[in-house]
Amino acid sequence: MRVVVLGVGNILMSDEGVGVYAVTELDKLYALPDWVEVIDGGTSGMDCLDRIADADLLLIADSMRSPGKQPGDITRIADEEINAWFKTRISPHQVGLSDVLAACVFQGIAPKKVVLVGVQPASFDTAMELTPQVAAVLPQVIERLVAELVDFGVTVHAKAAA
């Protein structure tokens, strides 16, 4: 059994980096079994292929623009929805995660289950902090990630406050 929690995004562009902040915090706050790997993927693509290949669950945290949503709204999509989104994906990051996942499918080493927890951004301005609207929901994003892990049968313990 292998689970990968992957935070993606650019931490130099405020809310674009929410996925990275979320997994970094998750790693800090919770003790996870050693078969769960938490990766700060940044904006990389192919570099992550190695580690997401053959995972039983790939749990992605990222910023996600959806029409009609308010900044800070959290969206969850999984499996087929992610495939559908592949076909129409619009990301200026063309060598991105979607290509890596498709390459995995082609090679027959795709993760068995993929879940994406997306956060509606308020801003992509150049800054190393989240906007207040998105920073406010960060604990909820982490809870969602924990809930996904628990649903999948992962035992998650809060670390004792330092």
Next chain:
Amino acid sequence: MSKRITIDPITRIEGHLRIDVEVDGGKVTKAWSSGQMWRGVELILLGRDPRDAWAITQRICGVCTTVHAITSVRAVENALNLEVPVNAQFIRNMIASAHALHDHIVHFYHLSALDFVDVVSALKADPVKTSQLAESLSDWPMNSKHVMTQTLEKLKSFVGSGQLGPFANGYWGHPAMKLSPEVNLLAVAHYLQALEAQRHANKIVTILGSKSPHIQNLAVGGVANPIDTNSQSNLTIERLLAVKEHIDALAEFTRKVYLPDVAAIGAFYADWTKYGAGVTNYISSPDFPTDSKGTQFMVPGGHVPNGDLKSYKPFTKFGDDYLMGGVEESVKHAWYEYSKPGPLHPYVGETKPKYTDFQDEGKYSWLKAPTFYGKRAQVGPLANVLCGLAAGHQPTVTYATQMLDRVGGLLGAKVGPEILHSTVGRHAARAIRSGVMCEVLAQNWSMLLENIGKGDTTTFNKPTFPKGEVRGFGMHEAPRGLLSHWTVIKDGKIANYQCVVPSTWNAGPRDENDAIGPYEASLMDNPIADAELPLEVLRTVHSFDPCLACAVHVHDDEKREIVQVKAL
């Protein structure tokens, strides 16, 4: 009647690039290259500790993480006149050369080969003939009939699933696609094998860099890898032996697959040696230092004016005066404004946005236009290979000669280095440089082990920051060419920081004198068979390995087409 084509964005690249061309009589007559994203990372760095700059700058881009990190520490070290222990140089050199191999292999197979290879045509291939062809090119064990049959089956089921993934948006069946089904199948097989090969490069970076995709082991003054042959958590002999296995696997793929494939595809598309030269004024950084001061390099670099190897002038050390004195950036056609007229040197560079619409004669890009002594310059593996040839650098000469002999053999005619100044020549140069990188990587591994064997385990010299102002710049021959970071440090804090990245050199807009940049110049006269499907434009632009160093990465669940090709 001329026709205007807009491609926005150019796909299979990092970042957001828009290309506009005017086509008249089936040829490109005018071109505009426009970076569509504002990159203000320099502003984030102001007032920060220069020792943190590398960790921040490696977040600029998802592909070029390590190269910005390495260039940033070099900039600060240059400002402080700080020497770097040779062990640290060797470790950095291994990370940089492994990263270069990763980049070059992924670029050729996964990002640009699809401009030449028709994946759908491969479905019609005979796997036995494919294998025979492959075995005539090289003795790579994965060229067998069995492998080709398996690949064909995989491809059939993948295409049958309706989920084209990385092969979506391909120009299948385009009249400019010329390979036989067998060559196409061979390319698909190697596309898959290249995914394996790039993992070896990635493993090397991960082991040495402590973490990937963002390495953790750099420090101003050296690296943070404690060398300790006994402790498990440090860089042990056992880990270094693991690195060697990955080095050997990468080298085998490069020599037996990548180099022969580029020669074969280059020969099949020999007409593309006539297009795409563009700006033939070249600059490149010497790199892979073997001394603590950064004056001895394993691969040379310098200036090749007007493609003339005899006029080559080398850059001889980190902080080289000839390089330092020649660089300026113009914003006349870029969405910025300066506090005074004319181009600016990066030490006094300014980053103040001034957006207008896309103006053909005015401002139209978020990239600045850099010049070298007032002239546009092309950077990249081609520039680096030309410098190597001019300097008589043995590994470069060896791999270049082998490449040209192979292409000549397939064409039945002798060809010389002049064919490298072209769209397909840039791919050849990248492969030649990859051969060189394999040697650099293996040699640094040996030098590191030898030096540790002598009892030297130093990896770090502590920096001290003086009161008052110092300035310096870091240079690095990144996969896409000459990368430089320029910094001014005041009382230990960053007072100015400018990154002059390879894609700024190549993809920049018109300059102060309205001269077009390398991307734009390389597109001139390219033939366009079908203005609705401008595959030829992609071929030339992709040959530069575009990376706009400003990766945004947003998931968007709106159902929209990604690429707009507007033919007006």
